[in-house]
Amino acid sequence: MAEPVLETRGLTRRFGALAAVDGVSLAFAPGEVHAVIGPNGAGKSTLLAMLAGELRATSGSIRLAGRDVTRFSPDRISRLGVGRSYQTANVFGELTCRDCVWLAAQSRVRSSMSFFWPAERYAEVGVRAARALNACRLADRHTTPARELSYGEQRQLEIGMMLATEPRVLLLDEPLAGLGHDEAKQVIALLQAVRADRTLVLVEHDMEAVFAIADRVTVLASGRVLETGTPGQIRLSPRVREAYLGNEP
């Protein structure tokens, strides 16, 4: 593999006596779509939260493009080019779609410690925001308050907000959770469209989606890495079948 864009070494997180993530060492290659799957309680969301800087590691390290980011705050990690979406749609409910994406874009284009000129004046931010709204297919809903969107649309908005920060690495926590079949297909198509030049780390339960877009799959169980391989390899692995106890992928 070329130099991994994101990697963990012995990453561990304990809550008291329980190790939610236990000695996880993974390397994510640039440009790949890497799915992380596993039974409930396997530590997938915890792992993602740690990669995003939201949860502090008990031990182990995280490296982003070779740089040790283990103790970095979530905003610092974001500024280094990491985007994050959440298990439940996490948007700015009272703001319009456009304003949500605007804020995301504003975080990159210039320092927001700017007090005098109206925000609208910064055309570059507007351009980026419009681009992101188009990419997530919500351009026609741009004046709608985020809380009035359907759940699926809020997911799209989340991805749009993430895209507006033009991340190199996307951390996606169950982007398809709670979506109906058609909405899920929309989001999968969206992910397919944005994967170019980006690395996606995707925590998911929806196996169909995982096998449709993932280049590689890692299976976690009880906080530990069970196996990493191509979707085909994982599908055939006896260890993985055992971990899922009869859940046929």
Place this chain on the structure above:
Amino acid sequence: MTLSLFALQLLNGVEYGLLLFLVASGLTLVFGVLGVLNFAHGSFYMLGAYLAYWLSARFGSLWIAIAVGVPLMVAVGLLVEKLAIARLYARDHLSQVLLTYGLVLLFNELQSYAFGNDVQSVPTPAPLSIRIPLGEAQTWPAYRVFTAVACLVLAAAMRQVILRTRFGMRVRAGASNAEMVSALGIDIRRLFAALFAAGTALAALAGMLAAPLTTVYPGMGEGVLILSFVVVVIGGIGSIKGAFLGALLVGLSDVFGKVLLPGFASAIVYAVMAAVLVLRPRGLLG
């Protein structure tokens, strides 16, 4: 400072800290589980003290005053919870601060109207008015021993209730996830009401115990409330053990501060709080 003087201040500081702990633990339980910041908590302390004054004057005994006063304050707590606090569960911080602030103003007027604005004293119960000698020059009032012991007993009892009873388990569950507790069919409303009443009673009891020591005066609740806040911030988020430690620290800082640096006594407690914020923002045991 002589050894006996040091011992005197040490005991005073610990006793004061234990009283503060009683008040602060009620406060922590209420916003830890109910999620409501109650500024009127200090008013309950004050009401307790005034009740101690009034009832002990009527019945001639502080013990009877406490025996009657505590159930009375439990009733007050239930009433306040039902009428006012219950409406705050889903509300934002601004609403909580202001509504309970309004309650403080009402309680202050109630106290002023019912008891007047003079400073009142409450006599120490007879058997406890003796003084215990400490070394040659100092003595310590037996009543303070009593209050310190009472607070310790209550603290231990609280610990037992929280760790070993079903009610305590529900309290701990409610503190981590009220929605889940409610979804499990446990009547969260009754739990909250009981908890609020318990917090009220703790504050009031502290006031009753403190009354013979500090005298009873208008505005006595506010000072205690703010010190309780300091205790909670120092001791740590959601930690009763932390509140205990924090209370002792605040009690000792205050007492020793008054003796060693008389001009800056009150500032010392805040300086300790500032230090904790700098070094361990989540509190000592948070």
Place this chain on the structure above:
Amino acid sequence: MKLRVLLAAGALALLAPAFSGDRFWLQFLGKAMITCIFAASLDLLVGYAGLVSLAHAAFFGISAYLLAGLSNQLALVNPLLTLPICLLAAAVAALVIGWLSLRATGVYFIMVTLAFTQMLYYFFNDAPGLGGSDGLYVNDRPRLGPLDFADRPTAYAGIWIALVVTYLLLTRVLRAPFGRVLVGIRSNEQRMRSLGFPTPRYKLVAFVIAGALAGLAGYLDATLYGFVNPAQVGWRQSGLLLMTVLLGGKGTLYGPMIGALLLTFIEHYGEQVTTHWNAIVGAFVIAVVLLMPRGIAGLLRGARG
């Protein structure tokens, strides 16, 4: 658009007493306008950044006491000197107290701001040479050439200008990128962090701006009355100020200013009605929280849309 017309009309109406010279209205509306500045600055924190701060009265008091000190001890009366010094002092105090307080989150932040306010109250009340609970007179009020701010109409005009400038400044800041960040923080701070915003920094800057404006209010108050005292720094003051924000409608700027005007009226006439005035204020506060959570501005918006 209509709102702006109304506000402009209101502002012009407020200018009237400066010309009529009516002593009562000059003092009364002067005080009301000072409270408007005070309330609007708090709204920046409460309504826009989502920070319920009880420390605001502290910065008011620091600035006011400093003016008294500069006038009494150093015979400084030039407002071009004293005003920047007092504003700077308030801003620095806000920086220190803000930095410490913001290390605590949620209700703990509120508690810490209250604790620091009380600390300052005890300081102003107990420290020798500061007049104790009686406070201090400002011996020489600000004077600049022909303008003597001890003269009521002049002070009033100065306060009016300060109010207009404050309002324009705050609206500017809130429409700027900084203002958008504050709204984002209030809406969903976690999301803002994961989008790359170092939110503590923004909150601190908001705290300092608000604190400086509170200092402005304190300076003007000391100028108008020629008098400072510790009660201005207490938590009751902070509580009443929060009340104006809720009453008027948080997050609107003009709402808290309406709230401030209203409360000044109520306080003035209420005190004459009964000695048990506190009970009425208490009941009123509770009623507003329960019945009018979105404040007057909320009612107006409801009536319009």
